Amino acid sequence: MIGLLQKYHCGSKIVLCILLLGVQKSAAECPNGWTRFNDSCYSFGHHDVTFLEATRFCSHYNAYLVIIESDAENKFIASVLEELNSNRHWIGLTDEIVEGTWKWYSTDKVANYTDWYPGQPDLGGRANCADILSSAPYAYHWLDDDCTSKFRPICERGLDTETSIVGK
Numbered sequence: 001m002i003g004l005l006q007k008y009h010c011g012s013k014i015v016l017c018i019l020l021l022g023v024q025k026s027a028a029e030c031p032n033g034w035t036r037f038n039d040s041c042y043s044f045g046h047h048d049v050t051f052l053e054a055t056r057f058c059s060h061y062n063a064y065l066v067i068i069e070s071d072a073e074n075k076f077i078a079s080v081l082e083e084l085n086s087n088r089h090w091i092g093l094t095d096e097i098v099e100g101t102w103k104w105y106s107t108d109k110v111a112n113y114t115d116w117y118p119g120q121p122d123l124g125g126r127a128n129c130a131d132i133l134s135s136a137p138y139a140y141h142w143l144d145d146d147c148t149s150k151f152r153p154i155c156e157r158g159l160d161t162e163t164s165i166v167g168k
């Protein structure tokens with residue numbers, strides 16, 4: 001706590017500063033209708049669209065087609081899809097540029113973490129975009145599909161901190 005106070009130059013106005021730190025903490029949140037997990041907010045689209053349309057849908061909300069970087073994040077996504085009883089969703093992963101090199105669309109970074117269904121990806125140049133399929137036997141693992149197939153988007157964005165008071 002002392003470290004935090006020094007970081008925000010609290011000086012002698014310590015009580016006020018603690019109050020402001022409280023305000024800042026509560027200000028970091030997700031927009032209405034978005035679900036929080038760690039430092040990201042997620043929205044699960046209700047309409048089936050192509051991969052490209054899905055990326056545009058997310059951009060419209062200052063978000064990107066989801067980047068899944070850990071088993072914990074992947075399990076969180078699966079748990080929401082189970083709750084929504086929703087079957088098939090695009091994630092932001094594509095090998096459209098170099099066949100077999102799967103990159104996150106919005107960052108152009110090669111995926112370190114993946115959760116392909118056994119034997120996937122299996123369609124080579126005919127399938128350059130990745131989706132999560134809830135139903136058995138796939139059970140929330142990933143598949144490669146034709147980018148013009150139509151599935152629901154999962155969008156991700158950072159926490160909304162624009163109302164922050166401290167640190168001006």
Ligand SMILES: [Ca+2]
Pocket residue numbers: 040066067068069073156
């Ligand atoms: Ca993420």
Ligand SMILES: [Ca+2]
Pocket residue numbers: 095096099100121123124125126127128129144
């Ligand atoms: Ca491919």
